[in-house]
Amino acid sequence: MNGARLARSKRMNAMADVKVIRTAAETGLAHAYAQARDRLPGDDAIAAQRAAAFDLFAREGLPHRRVEEWKYTDLRVLMREAKPLAGPPDAAAKARAKSAGAILGDVECRRLVFVDGAFVPELSDTAALEPGLRVTSLAAALADADPTLVDKIGRLAPANDVAVALNTALMGDGAVIRIGAGATIERPLHLVFVAGDKPVATFMRSLVVAEEGARAMLVESHEGLAGNDYQVNAALELFVGDEAHVDYVKIIGEGAEALHISTLAAAIGGRARFNAFTFTTGGAVVRNQLFLRFDGEGTVAGIRGATLIKGRQHADTTLVASHIARGCQSRELFKAALDGEAHGVFQGRIIVRPGAQQTDAKMMTQALLLSERAEADNKPELEIFADDVQCGHGATAGALDPELKFYLIARGIPAAEAEALLIQAFLGEAVEGIEHAGLREALMEEVAAWLGARG
Amino acid sequence: MALLEIKNLHVAIDGKEILKGLDLAVNAGEVHAIMGPNGSGKSTLAYVLAGKADYEPTAGEARFDGKDLFAMEPDERAAAGLFLAFQYPLEIPGVATMTFLRTALNAQRKKRGEAELSTPEFLRKVREVAGKLGVNQEMLRRAVNVGFSGGEKKRNEVLQMALFEPRLAVLDETDSGLDIDALKIVADGVNRLRSPDRSTVVITHYQRLLNYIVPDVVHVLSRGRIVRTGGKELALELEARGYAEYQQAAVA
Numbered sequence: 001m002n003g004a005r006l007a008r009s010k011r012m013n014a015m016a017d018v019k020v021i022r023t024a025a026e027t028g029l030a031h032a033y034a035q036a037r038d039r040l041p042g043d044d045a046i047a048a049q050r051a052a053a054f055d056l057f058a059r060e061g062l063p064h065r066r067v068e069e070w071k072y073t074d075l076r077v078l079m080r081e082a083k084p085l086a087g088p089p090d091a092a093a094k095a096r097a098k099s100a101g102a103i104l105g106d107v108e109c110r111r112l113v114f115v116d117g118a119f120v121p122e123l124s125d126t127a128a129l130e131p132g133l134r135v136t137s138l139a140a141a142l143a144d145a146d147p148t149l150v151d152k153i154g155r156l157a158p159a160n161d162v163a164v165a166l167n168t169a170l171m172g173d174g175a176v177i178r179i180g181a182g183a184t185i186e187r188p189l190h191l192v193f194v195a196g197d198k199p200v201a202t203f204m205r206s207l208v209v210a211e212e213g214a215r216a217m218l219v220e221s222h223e224g225l226a227g228n229d230y231q232v233n234a235a236l237e238l239f240v241g242d243e244a245h246v247d248y249v250k251i252i253g254e255g256a257e258a259l260h261i262s263t264l265a266a267a268i269g270g271r272a273r274f275n276a277f278t279f280t281t282g283g284a285v286v287r288n289q290l291f292l293r294f295d296g297e298g299t300v301a302g303i304r305g306a307t308l309i310k311g312r313q314h315a316d317t318t319l320v321a322s323h324i325a326r327g328c329q330s331r332e333l334f335k336a337a338l339d340g341e342a343h344g345v346f347q348g349r350i351i352v353r354p355g356a357q358q359t360d361a362k363m364m365t366q367a368l369l370l371s372e373r374a375e376a377d378n379k380p381e382l383e384i385f386a387d388d389v390q391c392g393h394g395a396t397a398g399a400l401d402p403e404l405k406f407y408l409i410a411r412g413i414p415a416a417e418a419e420a421l422l423i424q425a426f427l428g429e430a431v432e433g434i435e436h437a438g439l440r441e442a443l444m445e446e447v448a449a450w451l452g453a454r455g
Numbered sequence: 456m457a458l459l460e461i462k463n464l465h466v467a468i469d470g471k472e473i474l475k476g477l478d479l480a481v482n483a484g485e486v487h488a489i490m491g492p493n494g495s496g497k498s499t500l501a502y503v504l505a506g507k508a509d510y511e512p513t514a515g516e517a518r519f520d521g522k523d524l525f526a527m528e529p530d531e532r533a534a535a536g537l538f539l540a541f542q543y544p545l546e547i548p549g550v551a552t553m554t555f556l557r558t559a560l561n562a563q564r565k566k567r568g569e570a571e572l573s574t575p576e577f578l579r580k581v582r583e584v585a586g587k588l589g590v591n592q593e594m595l596r597r598a599v600n601v602g603f604s605g606g607e608k609k610r611n612e613v614l615q616m617a618l619f620e621p622r623l624a625v626l627d628e629t630d631s632g633l634d635i636d637a638l639k640i641v642a643d644g645v646n647r648l649r650s651p652d653r654s655t656v657v658i659t660h661y662q663r664l665l666n667y668i669v670p671d672v673v674h675v676l677s678r679g680r681i682v683r684t685g686g687k688e689l690a691l692e693l694e695a696r697g698y699a700e701y702q703q704a705a706v707a
Contacts, residue, residue, distance in 0.1 A: 402508065410533060410539055
């Protein structure tokens, strides 16, 4: 028995050794980097970061199912080819982008618009910035090598994540925002990412620094055309200072054939408030990563999300929340409604470091299977290295409760409408965590629209 | 013609026959009580009338206002005026009571070809009905039945009944788990709806509720059949003597 296992593990190693055979996508990415490295923005320090990040990719290749963190989202299989890097957007793409971000409805935001990964000033609202607010594009900040703006790039990116490494190696543009100490920015900041009609790849990196006591709301939305199989890799490094209050919402509404990988890497200071919400409806393959670090004491955070997918969509939300400082409270709640043959993945890990006594962290993930062929994988994990903490997690997956459905139908509500009400209620529990009423309503309307299209 | 007419109804659940040839006719304006021991098929009758899945009739028929009841979907039955007050009303987290009531009422109206109520019209109607039944506004603001006491849940059932104004209300053990005050409120709600063109079927194990909702006809259900029918005095007789003789009779 042992002998057989040993033999198999040797064979596995042998297979690992021959992995130098690259997939088409890996070869394509290496080619893209070789072609672009000399014209990508940034000084020598940035170029060195890019090179180190690319080395990680060159060593590891695309993440696959034997890499635990990517077990359910095997990029070697799901990413068949690497699309060419996007060029500057044309006039037609820019014209279409004017109506992008409509999902926010009436919520009045300061819009920063990116088309095919490039900042478009004429579609963006950078006039009359509130006191304390600085806004620029990553490309401009890197070209100016403005150290007050770019010194934090790469600080929060997890060192061993290949998707983030590719983003670092190939980052072209993004938003760079600084909210000065004590500044309150009433108008939500909206990063509008729009893909044009070309099957290209974009690598966007943004940096947001909310200094001590700052208050702001940040929305990031991604969308594109249904018939275009483009690829998006977007990363945001977010610094939330002590006593700051930041609300963050990410809306992944990509076109039906898109491959979308996005990462939020955040460091949160002490006595701060931080809420994050990720909303996923679009894309053929979505990997939504959140790496959060609670660095200061006494912070209260709500990390939530809702995923609504159907057909053959695949959406993976992977969360790592590290409690480093003592006395922080975090609540994690992720809900998914999966229809058709959709595959929903949630991996959530809460880490409590030795110094993080009196951590209060509770994570819940729930998947609603709306079809017999839908699949949910939930993997909650706790890693606790402190002895005086309250931590818990739970995971459920199942169909709509037929008893509840019958109660509604017996009151005269047609079956489809009864299901819609119950699904709305299920997802609503997560959406309710968004503090901004307008955004909450906009997303609930989007839920209703999704349910309406379901028929 | 009877508003509800059931002939030779057989119902099996998971292959086990529960109703075994039940006959029942309820005329418009009448209140019928169906009494019987546990396991006699009382709740099965309630569910098969409302159209619950897995409660499929295997033989017999039921006509509601002349139409084939079993040919109608459950929501169509509700729109046609059939209401089931659940023995165990369900808690529906995340669905506001007001949203639920409005969605249900307007769905029924739409199916009947009536205009849907606007928000102000609906609110006026709900407040009026709630006021009469002593249901406080705070209860209406919560999610459907979530955190409600047993009595509040039953009161919510009666509120829905009063709001939807059904032609036929079937009350499945509405008295179970109620104290005497809650019982009076529920009975009061039912009595308010009594009219020459509405009927009520009260399913109960105990006679107690029938002190407050006085029936025109009392039936004894045992082993899946109506084994005796009489006036309101039959309920008192059952209270005094129990169901033992009917259970034995059905066996023999």
